[in-house]
Amino acid sequence: MKFQKICSDSRTQARKGQIITAHGTIDTPVFMPVGTAGTVKGVFHRELEEDIQAQIILGNTYHLYLRPGVEVIRRAGGLHRFVSWNKPILTDSGGFQVFSLAASRKLTAEGCTFRSHIDGSKHFFSPENVIDIQRTIGADIIMAFDECPAGDSDYQYAARSLTLTQQWLERCSKQFAETEPQYGYEQTLFPIVQGCVYPELRRRAAEHVAAMNFDGYAIGGLSVGEPAEVMYEMIETVNNILPDNCPRYLMGVGTPVNLIEGIARGIDMFDCVMPTRNGRNGMIFTSEGVINIRNKKWERDFEPIDPAGVSFVDRYSKAYLRHLFVSGEMLGAQIASIHNLAFYLRLVRQAATMIENGNFDQWRQTIIPKLGNRL
Numbered sequence: 522m523k524f525q526k527i528c529s530d531s532r533t534q535a536r537k538g539q540i541i542t543a544h545g546t547i548d549t550p551v552f553m554p555v556g557t558a559g560t561v562k563g564v565f566h567r568e569l570e571e572d573i574q575a576q577i578i579l580g581n582t583y584h585l586y587l588r589p590g591v592e593v594i595r596r597a598g599g600l601h602r603f604v605s606w607n608k609p610i611l612t613d614s615g616g617f618q619v620f621s622l623a624a625s626r627k628l629t630a631e632g633c634t635f636r637s638h639i640d641g642s643k644h645f646f647s648p649e650n651v652i653d654i655q656r657t658i659g660a661d662i663i664m665a666f667d668e669c670p671a672g673d674s675d676y677q678y679a680a681r682s683l684t685l686t687q688q689w690l691e692r693c694s695k696q697f698a699e700t701e702p703q704y705g706y707e708q709t710l711f712p713i714v715q716g717c718v719y720p721e722l723r724r725r726a727a728e729h730v731a732a733m734n735f736d737g738y739a740i741g742g743l744s745v746g747e748p749a750e751v752m753y754e755m756i757e758t759v760n761n762i763l764p765d766n767c768p769r770y771l772m773g774v775g776t777p778v779n780l781i782e783g784i785a786r787g788i789d790m791f792d793c794v795m796p797t798r799n800g801r802n803g804m805i806f807t808s809e810g811v812i813n814i815r816n817k818k819w820e821r822d823f824e825p826i827d828p829a830g831v832s833f834v835d836r837y838s839k840a841y842l843r844h845l846f847v848s849g850e851m852l853g854a855q856i857a858s859i860h861n862l863a864f865y866l867r868l869v870r871q872a873a874t875m876i877e878n879g880n881f882d883q884w885r886q887t888i889i890p891k892l893g894n895r896l
Contacts, residue, residue, distance in 0.1 A: 743756070
């Protein structure tokens with residue numbers, strides 16, 4: 522993988538760049554739709570490629586390991602072939618999913634024992650086998666195994682957690698160096714910077730990973746309950762240390778405002794389930810603000826979903842979309858998911874254009890009040 526910074530904003534840390542992988546070039550800043558189990562829920566690849574214009578999608582190691590299982594993916598020739606997607610893929614290590622199973626997991630220095638959310642069966646993840654699993658899945662960019670502490674963790678727990686994540690990273694890096702890709706193309710390993718909401722721990726984590734000279738870096742453990750301003754402070758702390766000539770990936774974030782503020786602080790890559798998950802529940806992100814499409818106020822609103830027309834589904838009216846939701850029609854969730862993803866990706870493309878034109882900060886100040894508006 523190679524990263525090229527094309528240009529930067531003079532008033533913020535925002536930058537425009539390109540990531541070159543074996544399955545194609547990714548223009549940054551980029552939002553990556555989440556395809557946890559090998560599918561972006563409710564969205565065909567045709568819509569992902571042609572309408573949403575996704576450049577890269579995500580898979581999740583935990584979910585893919587449990588179902589369909591690594592042997593099925595290996596026999597298919599890797600995840601790209603299994604899901605018929607010939608563009609870049611990134612896989613999370615499963616660390617966040619294991620974190621979310623706090624009631625049924627056991628952490629040790631060796632790894633994490635947990636029970637499947639599907640059938641209760643017992644499993645074990647270590648830094649080594651998580652790398653091996655991701656080698657078999659075959660994503661272009663893979664993540665190191667980490668522990669993600671809760672946003673309200675006390676300093677002592679966060680410090681112990683960071684030490685564990687750093688030890689696991691050393692083992693992940695060693696296993697990655699000692700194994701080979703399985704499908705004839707290179708993969709890239711990103712470490713994950715943890716440290717909860719404590720600047721000292723975040724600095725320690727960033728310095729540790731920066732000294733190991735990876736090709737890209739992820740920032741994890743944010744947007745897990747802490748205030749947005751604290752999240753932005755942690756991003757600034759970390760990005761002041763991470764190498765400027767490598768992509769920076771903010772994991773699991775977030776709202777449209779979070780994306781713009783993250784870009785302003787030097788983030789290149791984002792992912793989040795919010796566009797699809799919230800969309801399936803009736804939350805629509807538009808150029809004028811956020812809509813709860815289930816509200817009765819939209820019952821006779823025959824204007825398009827978004828006057829900006831970010832997607833072909835915006836030909837439908839708010840009244841029709843509301844009708845689909847209150848009627849329980851699956852088309853409603855599909856329209857909302859496609860629209861929201863198209864909106865997110867259009868937003869980061871706009872940001873890239875503004876960075877290139879030299880007026881990103883002015884645009885940022887104008888658009889953020891609209892993005893946060895509740896209609």
